[in-house]
Amino acid sequence: MMSFLQKLFGRLANPSKRKKALLIVSGLCITAGWSINLLGNSAGLFNTLMIMSALVAEVEIARRAWQGLKNRHTNIDLLVTIAATGGIAIGVYWEAAAVTTLFLLGGWLEAQTMGKTRNTLRDLISMAPDTALVVENNKLLELPAGEVKEGMLVLIKPGSQIPVDGIVESGTTTVDESAITGEPIPAEKKPGSDVYAGTINQNGSIRVRARNAGSDTTLAKIIRRVEEAQDEKAPTQRFIEQFAQWYTPGIVGLSIASYLFTRDLELALTLLVIGCPGALVISTPISIISGIGNAAKKGILIKGGEYLENAGKVSAVALDKTGTLTLGKPKLTEFICLQREKVGAGIAEVQQSDDEISVVSASDLERQGWPDEVTELLYWAGIAESTSEHPLAGAILSEMPDSLDLPQADYFKSHTGLGIEAAYKDNQILVGNAKFLKQRAVPIAEDFNGELEQLASLGRTTVLVARNGMLIGGIGLADPVRPEAREMVQKLKDSGIEQVAMLTGDRQSTARAVAAETGIMEIHAGILPEEKNDFIRRMKEKGKQVAMIGDGINDAPALATADIGIAMGAAGTDVAIETADIALMSDKLLNIPESLMVSKMTLRNIRQNIVIALITVAALLGGVFMGSIHMAAGMLIHELSVMIVILNGMRLRML
Amino acid sequence: MKVKKGFRLVLLSNLELQIISYIFGNIVQLAILELDE
Numbered sequence A: 001m002m003s004f005l006q007k008l009f010g011r012l013a014n015p016s017k018r019k020k021a022l023l024i025v026s027g028l029c030i031t032a033g034w035s036i037n038l039l040g041n042s043a044g045l046f047n048t049l050m051i052m053s054a055l056v057a058e059v060e061i062a063r064r065a066w067q068g069l070k071n072r073h074t075n076i077d078l079l080v081t082i083a084a085t086g087g088i089a090i091g092v093y094w095e096a097a098a099v100t101t102l103f104l105l106g107g108w109l110e111a112q113t114m115g116k117t118r119n120t121l122r123d124l125i126s127m128a129p130d131t132a133l134v135v136e137n138n139k140l141l142e143l144p145a146g147e148v149k150e151g152m153l154v155l156i157k158p159g160s161q162i163p164v165d166g167i168v169e170s171g172t173t174t175v176d177e178s179a180i181t182g183e184p185i186p187a188e189k190k191p192g193s194d195v196y197a198g199t200i201n202q203n204g205s206i207r208v209r210a211r212n213a214g215s216d217t218t219l220a221k222i223i224r225r226v227e228e229a230q231d232e233k234a235p236t237q238r239f240i241e242q243f244a245q246w247y248t249p250g251i252v253g254l255s256i257a258s259y260l261f262t263r264d265l266e267l268a269l270t271l272l273v274i275g276c277p278g279a280l281v282i283s284t285p286i287s288i289i290s291g292i293g294n295a296a297k298k299g300i301l302i303k304g305g306e307y308l309e310n311a312g313k314v315s316a317v318a319l320d321k322t323g324t325l326t327l328g329k330p331k332l333t334e335f336i337c338l339q340r341e342k343v344g345a346g347i348a349e350v351q352q353s354d355d356e357i358s359v360v361s362a363s364d365l366e367r368q369g370w371p372d373e374v375t376e377l378l379y380w381a382g383i384a385e386s387t388s389e390h391p392l393a394g395a396i397l398s399e400m401p402d403s404l405d406l407p408q409a410d411y412f413k414s415h416t417g418l419g420i421e422a423a424y425k426d427n428q429i430l431v432g433n434a435k436f437l438k439q440r441a442v443p444i445a446e447d448f449n450g451e452l453e454q455l456a457s458l459g460r461t462t463v464l465v466a467r468n469g470m471l472i473g474g475i476g477l478a479d480p481v482r483p484e485a486r487e488m489v490q491k492l493k494d495s496g497i498e499q500v501a502m503l504t505g506d507r508q509s510t511a512r513a514v515a516a517e518t519g520i521m522e523i524h525a526g527i528l529p530e531e532k533n534d535f536i537r538r539m540k541e542k543g544k545q546v547a548m549i550g551d552g553i554n555d556a557p558a559l560a561t562a563d564i565g566i567a568m569g570a571a572g573t574d575v576a577i578e579t580a581d582i583a584l585m586s587d588k589l590l591n592i593p594e595s596l597m598v599s600k601m602t603l604r605n606i607r608q609n610i611v612i613a614l615i616t617v618a619a620l621l622g623g624v625f626m627g628s629i630h631m632a633a634g635m636l637i638h639e640l641s642v643m644i645v646i647l648n649g650m651r652l653r654m655l
Numbered sequence B: 001m002k003v004k005k006g007f008r009l010v011l012l013s014n015l016e017l018q019i020i021s022y023i024f025g026n027i028v029q030l031a032i033l034e035l036d037e
Helices: A002-013 A015-039 A043-070 A076-089 A093-125 A218-231 A235-262 A265-274 A278-297 A305-311 A321-325 A362-368 A372-385 A391-398 A434-439 A446-457 A485-494 A508-518 A529-541 A556-561 A574-579 A591-626 A631-654 B002-036
Strands: A131-136 A139-144 A153-156 A165-170 A173-176 A187-189 A206-212 A300-302 A316-320 A331-337 A358-361 A411-415 A419-424 A427-432 A460-467 A470-478 A499-503 A522-524 A546-550 A564-567 A582-584
Touching: A015 A043, A015 A093, A043 A076, A043 A093, A076 A093, A093 B002, A235 A265, A235 A278, A235 A305, A235 A591, A265 A591, A265 A631, A278 A300, A278 A305, A278 A591, A278 A631, A300 A305, A300 A591, A305 A564, A305 A591, A316 A321, A316 A529, A321 A499, A321 A508, A321 A546, A331 A372, A331 A391, A331 A446, A331 A460, A372 A391, A372 A419, A372 A427, A372 A460, A372 A470, A391 A460, A391 A470, A427 A434, A434 A460, A446 A460, A446 A470, A446 A508, A485 A499, A485 A508, A485 A591, A499 A508, A499 A529, A508 A522, A522 A529, A529 A546, A529 A556, A546 A556, A556 A564, A582 A591, A591 A631
Parallel strands: A316 A499, A316 A546, A499 A522, A546 A564, A564 A582
Antiparallel strands: A131 A139, A131 A153, A153 A206, A165 A206, A173 A187, A300 A582, A331 A358, A331 A470, A411 A419, A419 A427, A427 A460, A460 A470
């Protein structure tokens, strides 16, 4: 018995369960009362049951009213409490029971709706299965997905959902990643590819080395972020809540004053009920929740109402070049070689030739094989780049001929925006841009500069390689522009963005080639991350609302300085999910204008809602004072306005 | 008597109307969410 009571009270401590229990008890009392009333004429029992129903429901309502009063808020709960207590006092038991029970039912439905709004999103991405098939000593073990440890090997069968974040170890397949990236086209996966929990493996069987499981997966992080975002209040919402705080006592004052002047109780009470700012209070949150939910479905993660509002006001956009406008996967295209001595087994004494320049294109290499001077160039660049995480380093290393065995550098230092210095045995290696080599007093011949200019005019990025203070050559890399970049820039302009600028650490001529391809008119090339930051600050000082779009890591300072930082391809990179205000889960560029559009629509929706709410209340109050609107009609119009606001907000989900 | 009538009129009958539309509003929202899925 004791344990039953303990269990019961334990359950009742949970607000939603308590509300449900009180609602059921109170509803049963009413049903019983009416049944008895229909069966026989027992007014006493009927009234007792109605009083019981009213009191049971009132417990919860009065508690909330009291909580409100303690925080100096007058709320509708207070109104209902007064009504029900008064109803019992004057002997209208059925009305008292009806008002309290229905109010409790309304509250329960509201909680369901809010829960459902969250669930829509949760359902969308909480597809991660509960268990994982772990391969251990050639045996299959079924483990709860949350208990999979980093490094475990997980088997994923065709058609099943991926339970963990990890890297494909063997097998090839396509994976439907729309839950995370919003991208409807399945992504191809091969050994080395990243896969995410909650996505669906389509046609092949793969083995995945687990990286994150349970609440650490990208999926779980997205869910948490979106939930936090929906709770975070937008500036307008904060303002309205403050306004409502003064508004309610204001209406009470107005009602008392009108009674004192006119001695018309009905008028005073009508004012009190009609003046309720329900539509106004709900106007902002309903739009924000709908807007954020809509964006999340498209793979756009907006961190909160505040950012949604700010993004709706953006007038200038700054874009990073590498990885944002371009694919961020550079390919080697040309080699400029300055020396022709043979490398031999690897490290050979190499003599500086008489500034004889040879340019070899990468496509020729495939036909003719690797000449020694190219191998030499790649060898020294490779030693320096092997410890770097820069995308250009990845490109150089991935095209290293298999025959070349790269030793580990003895010393390595990265200079952001410039290049790398490294040492191996007696060799000092510098790999970087022309600015970097000039800083280190490496002489660059006139005709070499000419070659650099020519490559740059083709949109190439050139990495120069120097050894022991002597330039030995350059490696030309091309980073293809994303096919949808031009359309994206046009859409930004069409949506009323006044200024679209490209910020890049790359040289002017490379930037110009990309700008020509994308239709961007303003270029700021050859700048360091701090200078990107300064540029954003200057734009802000000019009164612009600036959005910075980057790929998350090296653009972090500029992303933080901008009014709105948008990170691209954030799935899998924690930094981007954590630092940006808006994170695009896929690499789809068109999601940039899309996210600004959703924000603008939401902002417009909020304004429409506020106007609807204020006009209704003003018109009703005017009507009441002029005597042309009475209680019932006024109430109906008032509630209609709440409905219109709700429907208008929900419209955002359908965009 | 007037006070009693006013009380019934406003705080019960009309509050009921308000609560019913509140319930209705929530039912519509739930229905939209259901359709949305």
